[in-house]
Amino acid sequence: MKTFRIGGVHPAENKLSAAEPIKVAELPKVAVFPMGQHIGAPALPCVQKGDKVKVGTQIGTPMEKALSTSIFSSVSGTVLKVDTVVDASGYKKPAVYISVEGDEWEESIDRSDTLVTLKEKPELTPEAIIEKVKNAGIVGMGGACFPTHVKLMPPPQFKPEWVIINAVECEPYLTADHRLMLEKADQVLVGVELLMKAAKVNKGFIGIEENKPDAIKLMTEKCAAQHPNIEVVTLKTKYPQGGEKQLIDAVVRRQVPAPPALPVSVGAIIQNVGTAYAVYEAVMKNKPLFERIVTVTGKELKQPSNFLTRMGTPMSQLIEACGGLPDGDVKVIGGGPMMGKALVNIEVPICKGSSGVLIMSGDDVRRGEEQPCIRCAKCVSACPMGLEPYLLATCSGKKMWDKVEAEDITSCIECGSCQFTCPSNRPLLDLIRLGKTTVMTNIRARQMAAKK
């Protein structure tokens, strides 16, 4: 079975909600839309207090001359205020508050369920697809939120050969992508075809971990029947298989060089399976990105579920729908347990990258006691990028920025495998992140000084 060649760990899978069909979440009373839901410059609000909006109305425009994209309202109602909200970063960020009234959609959106295939739309050129993707505000739905239209237009010196769909979902607990494939397989596959057409490639792969046999079976059958140029690849269940570079290594056996090299330099464009679905809806149904599937789960949660949620819904509403927070010490994580962010309150709204809400409780909440490094080198074996986490962490803690830069700290993908395996419970990734941000700031400052 295919897998990536360096490192990796196997956390307990805990896919508690894998068998739960997708439920439609209730509409919130007030929807909050942070302007910064993607990598790059935050959007600029284009509505003000008192404006009436419908579902699908644009409320944020991309910032000019920057990496940015639009934000669309997922509810209909009146704009309450343009203020700040505490988002997943733990700080207050600009946001639009909308008071929800009814559920009126923009007329341009096609709400029917009929499948629209590429054959029925021969007039779609790659440029037209990319334009529609851009205007729908689509970003990577795996959590990183990189604007998709930019990824589909690589620099001219790179010629992509494949589109690889990331349906791996290697993070424990999360099952949103799994359910999406089981319930919306046809639409996902048309979305993949659209992405392949936009990127001007002839071959597509869908990487799925072998702990999702029903999804593998279903997608393989459908591809064999209707989409012969898409191949489903079964991958060994190992974290972080869902990382871009690891996925390319496993599926096509090519390793992306260290930053600033991009995956497209080895010929691959990676998109999350949720992004493929969003692309289908945007191009074929004129539906901008304003809702997504969110897994709400946790060992002590009464009813772990997968919700089709409108963005802007506060997480507290979804948690209540699953039975509420458990007693005792609790950690609420936006995303999965390996790379997700611990949230500072439960009113944080669902954003484009919110793949899951994980409630950790009991013994899982606090870290173990830290002991000195015993030089066991388990972190070195675990690191999927071939780095030496013990060295990077200790040197970052001692502020030796030049040394960590020489040890390739910028290649770190912050997957957390090192801290996961460390028998001494050392906070390796906390310190490596510190070193990585400082080194990247230094590099940028050097580049800016050189330009002068």
Next chain:
Amino acid sequence: MNKLVVSLSPHVHSGDSVQKNMYWVCIALVPALICSFISFGVGAIITTAISVASCVFFEWAINKFMLKNPKCTICDGSAILTGILLAFNMPSNIQPWIIIVGALFAIGVVKMTFGGLGCNLFNPALAGRAFLLISFPVQMTTWPTPGQGFGTYLDATTGATPLSVMKAAFKSGNPEMLNELPPFQDMLLGNTGGCLGEVCAAALILGFIILLVKKVVTWHIPVSILVTVAVFSGLLNLANPVYANPLAELMSGGLLLGAIFMATDYVTSPMSKNGQLIYGVAIGFLTVVIRAYGAYPEGMSFAILIMNAFVPLINNKFKPKRFGEVPAKK
């Protein structure tokens, strides 16, 4: 309402701990301990017990009275492990006070002076053995013969060991003397003279399998040492039959104990796979050289200690293979 807990990712842990690793190594040593009891009697148990007790006591005392450390470190299992390994490096008829001196050196000088757990440059048990070998050469090099009954301790009769036979053969230049080597079954099952933990090859190999299954060690260091010793001693044996054959070299003396339990010590071994292979090859090479040409019959402990000193250099030079590395440029 309880406060929400915040921290940076990752928010889960594998559950691995220092204690788990140390205790699994101790469990992997239990077969060898049982064999040593069968071969050498109650002396084996007493030696091991005194060694473990003194190592733990010295670590506790140094932590409490000299370092004034509020945390008690004896529970992490490393002192117990050092105690067992130190005992395994001594003959069963050694006087108790020598064991205690050795424990004081191993824990006090080699481990705690350098900074405690994770900071020692040399393997404490091996450095303790080397110290005792140099300070008390007679007591450390008279080994009881096996199978004298369970009650033997200080009054055991001593005799030759496989390594002393090989050394004598080489010195005299007479390959016929190698016929005095015990048969392979004896070396496998612990029916030869030697230090406590060295004699029973089968028990040590069983311990190795336990360590591999529990993912406490990886195969790189032990296999590279054993393969190097086999190949190098095989070449020597082909060139001149006065050198012992590879299988005898592999199963005699402290080679298996050193390769499986000493050289794989976390703190004093290299951090990358390539580094570990180089480390193993060098240890194997040095062991054969010291055994053949050195003054002492046993070369393993010195070989490992020498290579411990080279580990920082190995770590610097042999980095793990980076993802996406373009081999030609760098």
Next chain:
Amino acid sequence: MDFQVILIAVIALAVLGFVLALLLFVVSKRFAVKEDPRIGQVLEVLPGANCGGCGFPGCGGMAAACVKAADAGSLEGLNCPVGGAECMEQIAGILGMEVAAAAPKLAIVRCNGTCEKRPHVLSYDGVMSCRVANSTCMGETLCSYGCLGCGDCVAACQFDALHMNAKTGLPEVDAEKCTACGACQKACPRGIMEVRTVSGANKDAFVVTCMNMDKGAEAMKICASSCIACKKCQNACGSDAVHVGNNVAYINPEACVLCGACFEACPRGAIASVSIKGVERKDTHNAIPGAAKPAAKAAPAAGAAASAASAAPAKPAKEWKPIEVKYDAPLMPSQQILLAGPKDISNPVPATKEVQFEAKRTDAPLPPSQLILLGLK
């Protein structure tokens, strides 16, 4: 005992020693590095702390810079904060120059969000480093600008002048030991530590101990001692030294005449009176956010209004040259890097003493063996 053998050994060693000494002498003369002798003289006078507070790499760098500046004509702009005025006078004497006395400076903690006044609503379970905590979230309280209490500043101070007060959760500056080297300012990720000009041997100053830039209503809900930008201080000031910008007040040390009007006027107790004896605050009994009932606050507010009208007795006149008024708060270290370049921050302050803060800190000095094992020595 063969006397001859001993004699031969002694003579042989003596000859060897003599030959080698001769060799060393010749080489040291032949390959001597010509250095200006004044650099050595200045280096003698400097304190030798190598703290970098002068802006140069170590005392050696400062000595070289002083000699170079003396040749250029003036020692303007050069100051050793540790050695102080006497040290600069001695250097001036050696180099035959005049030196203007620099204004005394002191490190100030611009946050008064104690554990009591600023309720903790979260539990932080990560590395005890302010920089890491800052990147995780706003901290254990609701204030995204306030002190995180993990002690990066305390660890950075080499002069034992900063200590964490366990009861309040804030660092405290020992004004007598502080040399204003600026290490704490560089270490704080939120720009709370400020090295600012103070007055006289008593190191007097009035400082706004709040950095919170949220609107007044928000700031009140977060901390009982926050600045709510009510502008009472700005109105009370007769020297145009206090300005409110970005919802927070700032006192310009160059313009302040130490009259204390703002101190009396502030209804929140957000302005502190700093001196060599310590930091004094007005207890304004503001309601603690989230507490059961607001504490009585009628009397102090009336008293503050009354005393603001009649100015307090004038403090001694300022002793430093007035410069252009700036009311922007200093840049945070991350902003400084982006604008100035990497060398400002990548100069690690060498640790010359044991860190006595919590054992959990990961920048406690490593034993030499760990450094060897890591290939760092």
